[in-house]
Amino acid sequence: MLYTIVLLPVLFLLVLPVLNIVVLTFFDSNLSESIASMSTDLFMLLLKSLAISGIVAFISTFIGIVLGFSLYKSDIKYRNVFRLLILIPLFISPYILAVAWKDISVLIFDIDTSLFKKTYSFIGMILVHSTIYSPLSILIIGSALSNISKQMEESALLIGGFKDMFFKILLPLIRPSIITSFVLILIFSISEFSVPAFLGIRVFTTEIFTQFSAFYNHNLAMLQSLLLIFICVFLLVSERKRISNSVFLSIGTRGKEVKLYSSRKIVIFSYIILSFTIVFTVFVPLSILVYQSFRTGTSKFMEALSLLLPTISDSTLLAILGSIISVFIGFVAAYYSEVLNKKLMNLMLLILFAIPSTIFGIALIKFYNNSILNFIYSSFGILIIGYVGKYSFISTKLIGNSIKQIPKSLEEAAVIQGIGFFKRIRKIIVPLVLPSIFASFIINFLFCFGDLGISIMVYPPGTEIMPIKVFTIMANAPESLTSSMALIVFLVTILLISLLFFIFKKIIAKYNVNY
Amino acid sequence: MQSIMSIIKLKNISHWYSDNRVLDNLNLEIEKNKITYILGSSGSGKTTILRLIAGLEVPDKGEIYIQNIKVSETNKIIVTPDKRQLGYIFQDLALWPHLTVYENISFSLKNMNKSEIEGEVKGILSLFGLDDYLQKFPHQLSGGQQQMVAIARALALKPKILLMDEPLASLDVKSKRKILDYIVSIKEKYDLTIVYVTHDHREAFAIADNIVVINEGKIQESGTAEKIKNSTNDFVKYFIEW
Ligand SMILES: Nc1ncnc2c1ncn2[C@@H]1O[C@H](COP(=O)(O)OP(=O)(O)O)[C@@H](O)[C@H]1O
Ligand SMILES: [Mg+2]
Numbered sequence: 001m002l003y004t005i006v007l008l009p010v011l012f013l014l015v016l017p018v019l020n021i022v023v024l025t026f027f028d029s030n031l032s033e034s035i036a037s038m039s040t041d042l043f044m045l046l047l048k049s050l051a052i053s054g055i056v057a058f059i060s061t062f063i064g065i066v067l068g069f070s071l072y073k074s075d076i077k078y079r080n081v082f083r084l085l086i087l088i089p090l091f092i093s094p095y096i097l098a099v100a101w102k103d104i105s106v107l108i109f110d111i112d113t114s115l116f117k118k119t120y121s122f123i124g125m126i127l128v129h130s131t132i133y134s135p136l137s138i139l140i141i142g143s144a145l146s147n148i149s150k151q152m153e154e155s156a157l158l159i160g161g162f163k164d165m166f167f168k169i170l171l172p173l174i175r176p177s178i179i180t181s182f183v184l185i186l187i188f189s190i191s192e193f194s195v196p197a198f199l200g201i202r203v204f205t206t207e208i209f210t211q212f213s214a215f216y217n218h219n220l221a222m223l224q225s226l227l228l229i230f231i232c233v234f235l236l237v238s239e240r241k242r243i244s245n246s247v248f249l250s251i252g253t254r255g256k257e258v259k260l261y262s263s264r265k266i267v268i269f270s271y272i273i274l275s276f277t278i279v280f281t282v283f284v285p286l287s288i289l290v291y292q293s294f295r296t297g298t299s300k301f302m303e304a305l306s307l308l309l310p311t312i313s314d315s316t317l318l319a320i321l322g323s324i325i326s327v328f329i330g331f332v333a334a335y336y337s338e339v340l341n342k343k344l345m346n347l348m349l350l351i352l353f354a355i356p357s358t359i360f361g362i363a364l365i366k367f368y369n370n371s372i373l374n375f376i377y378s379s380f381g382i383l384i385i386g387y388v389g390k391y392s393f394i395s396t397k398l399i400g401n402s403i404k405q406i407p408k409s410l411e412e413a414a415v416i417q418g419i420g421f422f423k424r425i426r427k428i429i430v431p432l433v434l435p436s437i438f439a440s441f442i443i444n445f446l447f448c449f450g451d452l453g454i455s456i457m458v459y460p461p462g463t464e465i466m467p468i469k470v471f472t473i474m475a476n477a478p479e480s481l482t483s484s485m486a487l488i489v490f491l492v493t494i495l496l497i498s499l500l501f502f503i504f505k506k507i508i509a510k511y512n513v514n515y
Numbered sequence: 516m517q518s519i520m521s522i523i524k525l526k527n528i529s530h531w532y533s534d535n536r537v538l539d540n541l542n543l544e545i546e547k548n549k550i551t552y553i554l555g556s557s558g559s560g561k562t563t564i565l566r567l568i569a570g571l572e573v574p575d576k577g578e579i580y581i582q583n584i585k586v587s588e589t590n591k592i593i594v595t596p597d598k599r600q601l602g603y604i605f606q607d608l609a610l611w612p613h614l615t616v617y618e619n620i621s622f623s624l625k626n627m628n629k630s631e632i633e634g635e636v637k638g639i640l641s642l643f644g645l646d647d648y649l650q651k652f653p654h655q656l657s658g659g660q661q662q663m664v665a666i667a668r669a670l671a672l673k674p675k676i677l678l679m680d681e682p683l684a685s686l687d688v689k690s691k692r693k694i695l696d697y698i699v700s701i702k703e704k705y706d707l708t709i710v711y712v713t714h715d716h717r718e719a720f721a722i723a724d725n726i727v728v729i730n731e732g733k734i735q736e737s738g739t740a741e742k743i744k745n746s747t748n749d750f751v752k753y754f755i756e757w
Contacts, residue, residue: 407607407609409605409606409607409609410609410611410612412571412596412603412605412609413603413605413609413611413668414611414622414623415571415596415597416569416571416596416597416601416602416603417597417622417623417668417671417672418597418598418623418625418672419597419622419623427622428611431613432612432613511613
């Protein structure tokens, strides 16, 4: 019943628009013309995008293995501090880092006049994407590493040395997570819009955007979209089993014994590599943003502040609404999939998640931009629909992992005692998964708050939200103003997360969920 | 066994998990106000029998009667678990970890005001010697105490039948004995029928009124401890040797 009530809007408001562009594209009378206009140039572009994202996925996954081990398996002090700092790039909007690295390259290489501009910007995109997605890989692989039983490693250590154990036991055991990490990052990178947009790089997503918004070549844009949707959905669905079995964030898993390595060599290596990464991915970009913002005094920063201040409330409100709805849908999908084995909604959300945001944006425009649905199209509603469609799967995944860990008997005991469905959900399931509900709320919030790909397509005129403001002003503003805006977005993001974290900690403390 | 006396009746019950047949045309009657032990090695289908009686599992074939009312039939639950007037002690106890002992027990009490609930819960808890643990959480109690809370919780709604799934498996001999004595005494006090599942035949011989030995989803022997001890069934002989 509840399932149907949630599933119907998911189908009609989120999935139908995507089906719609598929149908529109195939029944387009100019289909052959459009296909003809997909020149070899376009396929080269697709290959180039795939190559860039492949490199990003490879680098990030490699970093994920090395740093995942350092962070989760070596006997370092201040592990939680390291973990928090390492994860920062994952939690700030990609374009902030893009702006920062653009600043750096301008400072060092004077890129704007350089002959190598093109090459550098690709390197820039690989660099920024690797920075953003490595933490994800560290999370996935690190969680897998800490799920390996202590005995298994120790018995291997008794037979061979550390090297043997690492290559013959650990790596094979975490192979599913390595593949998951590679595939996910490949999809994320090839669908990502804001970094190439900010760096001014022509890749497949930015090309679709240009065709759609600049040349109004909707049919071609949709055809290109379909190609990319197909690639992403194919990759994700073919890896669905592996992805749904990998752990990601293990929130609230209780005391499992993890083998920690305390040899001097390993520990010192870990400290060095972790510190270097944090300096390189967090401190350098931030310092450069600060430097650029205040190089010529505080006037640019104040100007940026006055530009962005009016956008904060709308951006925050939209992101909060979007993540509340996403968490709700995610919870329902997760509960029905884990407890009652109804997996349809999960699959829908997974596919929506795999669709690049610019393309989802196009789908929404094509579906909602008509006289009947215009009340949604011309309001904030369209943004909320976009966020919810794109990001609900994250909640499903995180909350589902937690629900899986609740013994079925806890609910059955309540069934026998005549506790009704909603009371069981409210008083038993929800309190027990509260930490992951909050975690997924925060993560959803960050994604909505930093989203550019969907927003730039669908935002109704007159809306002021942060990423769009930064993006549109950047086009014809001095570098220092953009840097100041990126810095402000970063500070606001950190402030909001801290605030949410503080509130949630208070609420969680009320429940005895950390038993 | 006269069928007039039986409070639970399983008729021609078969049950599968995907293509693994767990119960094979099982016929079983449980006598009223007695302690019946279902004895069998692990994986023999004991838990499945309890779950079928409770209505947590739908029989793939056959019928189940409780107090002469048909509660389940092939692929159908006729009377839902909460209407079967039974208490269930799960193998893992299933105490709600985020609720205190008091909340665990008061959780299902309805149609009472606050002070009535308080009186009720305190009454039950003092019966089980748990007066000092009202505000404790399950993980702050010993295994034996958790056991007592689970039983107290199951009895809060005054069921006619108590289903117990190897609840004492993890306890030491002394606590086990103490709780078994309790179980016998509450049976008298509450006028209960108890169905108790275990793989430990010594426990069964010590307190069972009736014993049913099952293996691979089929009943091998049933009757009093004396009858089981003298059984000529090969499996039963083998089973109680150990
Ligand atoms: N939910 C389930 N899904 C699949 N197989 C199950 C399930 N529950 C039990 N089984 C299988 O059914 C058989 C009997 O299980 P169970 O009734 O739990 O036995 P017992 O309680 O005697 O150990 C076992 O082989 C077990 O693996
Ligand atoms: Mg069992």
